[in-house]
Amino acid sequence: MKHGFDLAALQAHAKKAPAGVMEMPRADASAVSAQLSEVSAQVKALREDVLPKAESALKEAEKGAALSAEAKASIDKLMAQFNEANAKQSKLEGALEALESRNVDLEQQVAAGLSGFGGGNVKSLGAKIAESDEMASYVAAGLNGSMKLDVSAAITTADGSGGGVNWSEREETPVNMPRRILRIRNLLNVVTTQAGVIDYAKQTTRTHGAAPVAEGGTSQESSYGWTKANAIVKKIAHHTHASDEALADAGQLQGLIDGELRDGLDLKEEGQILAGDGTDENLSGLITEATAFSAQAGLPNTDRLERLRLAMLQVVLNDYNADAMVLSPVDWAAIELYRETATGQFIIGGPDAPAGPTLWRLPVVESNSMAAGTWLVGAMRMAATLYDRMTTEVLISSEHGTNFVDGMKTMKATKRLALAVKRPASLVKGNFTFA
Numbered sequence: 001m002k003h004g005f006d007l008a009a010l011q012a013h014a015k016k017a018p019a020g021v022m023e024m025p026r027a028d029a030s031a032v033s034a035q036l037s038e039v040s041a042q043v044k045a046l047r048e049d050v051l052p053k054a055e056s057a058l059k060e061a062e063k064g065a066a067l068s069a070e071a072k073a074s075i076d077k078l079m080a081q082f083n084e085a086n087a088k089q090s091k092l093e094g095a096l097e098a099l100e101s102r103n104v105d106l107e108q109q110v111a112a113g114l115s116g117f118g119g120g121n122v123k124s125l126g127a128k129i130a131e132s133d134e135m136a137s138y139v140a141a142g143l144n145g146s147m148k149l150d151v152s153a154a155i156t157t158a159d160g161s162g163g164g165v166n167w168s169e170r171e172e173t174p175v176n177m178p179r180r181i182l183r184i185r186n187l188l189n190v191v192t193t194q195a196g197v198i199d200y201a202k203q204t205t206r207t208h209g210a211a212p213v214a215e216g217g218t219s220q221e222s223s224y225g226w227t228k229a230n231a232i233v234k235k236i237a238h239h240t241h242a243s244d245e246a247l248a249d250a251g252q253l254q255g256l257i258d259g260e261l262r263d264g265l266d267l268k269e270e271g272q273i274l275a276g277d278g279t280d281e282n283l284s285g286l287i288t289e290a291t292a293f294s295a296q297a298g299l300p301n302t303d304r305l306e307r308l309r310l311a312m313l314q315v316v317l318n319d320y321n322a323d324a325m326v327l328s329p330v331d332w333a334a335i336e337l338y339r340e341t342a343t344g345q346f347i348i349g350g351p352d353a354p355a356g357p358t359l360w361r362l363p364v365v366e367s368n369s370m371a372a373g374t375w376l377v378g379a380m381r382m383a384a385t386l387y388d389r390m391t392t393e394v395l396i397s398s399e400h401g402t403n404f405v406d407g408m409k410t411m412k413a414t415k416r417l418a419l420a421v422k423r424p425a426s427l428v429k430g431n432f433t434f435a
Helices: 007-016 030-062 069-111 125-131 133-140 244-249 253-275 304-317 329-336
Strands: 003-006 148-151 189-192 197-207 223-232 234-243 324-327 362-366 374-378 384-397 408-421 427-431
Touching: 030 069, 069 253, 197 408, 234 244, 234 253, 244 253, 244 408, 253 384, 253 408, 304 324, 304 329, 304 374, 304 427, 324 329, 329 362
Parallel strands: 189 384, 324 362
Antiparallel strands: 003 148, 197 223, 223 408, 234 408, 324 374, 374 427, 384 408
């Protein structure tokens, strides 16, 4: 395809064109440099703030003094800000270095006649005009009148044409694997503790002797008793390794690993809260401590809907009021798909039902941590107390094995907690196996 260009118009256009177009392509790094200066100043300020506080806390710890919750929270917050600013500084430094390197490459390519984009065979528009027969004839004629130049080189994506500047695009945010939505912890009463063992009294005897008494008569004796119980704090932890180069070159990597480690702890915590078997370092979970389902005689018990209603009844007969039921997503889907035999209509609302998941007036908690075919119904908040001894802590260190000489860092995440199921009778567990 050919296009005609008027020479006078072309010359006028060349005069008005930015120098970066006609002469030297530029990539301005000033904005990145300014951001880097701001972040560097922030890192310096945070370092000057956090280090004295950390040193002071260390000295107090060496004296045997306990670090206050307020001081610990302050240091944790400052350390998080410091790590985030450090990562951002590394990322900006890398971006600035890449930008400056690209500028140098572009300057060399332009100076060489765009040799980097087409193997030295691509001529600029100005070179084509100067070497054309039309230009030679026009000069020989004394530059009188006007001249038209036919440009026949089409711009394509092939090498040696527009393809040399047709760059691919990179997304820096990685596509991570899915994370489970964790809901069980939110059902419980959660408090903090500074102890390694939580002692509490649990009533074991209640015999009411209350009865009508005639005037002058003797009242009946009642009997009550309590026993000491405790919940022992357990630790959940895991770690991973990363090279010094990976942490330094990928500004996001430390944050990504931090998030993965935290998610791993929370996932294990939910499994322990729900179904820990109480052996060794495991928590004794809600299902482990719950009362087994026992159907009330004389009432229907032939499908999921009826069985869950009977479980609610069992909780009520134990003098508690259920506040939630936990189901596998598979079982909840099966319940929502129940239809009336006569009309074919859905029994539990419908596809466009606006209300949240509820059944028999109770909220339904769908959890992938609950095995399909099993369920838990009860007064969750009254049944158990979760004690946070240490919320998630993520540490990074070279002091592990041969890390120092291998140029590696170890990142470790830890949390400590205890679970006390104080009222097992308020929880009822069961399955959907029907005879």
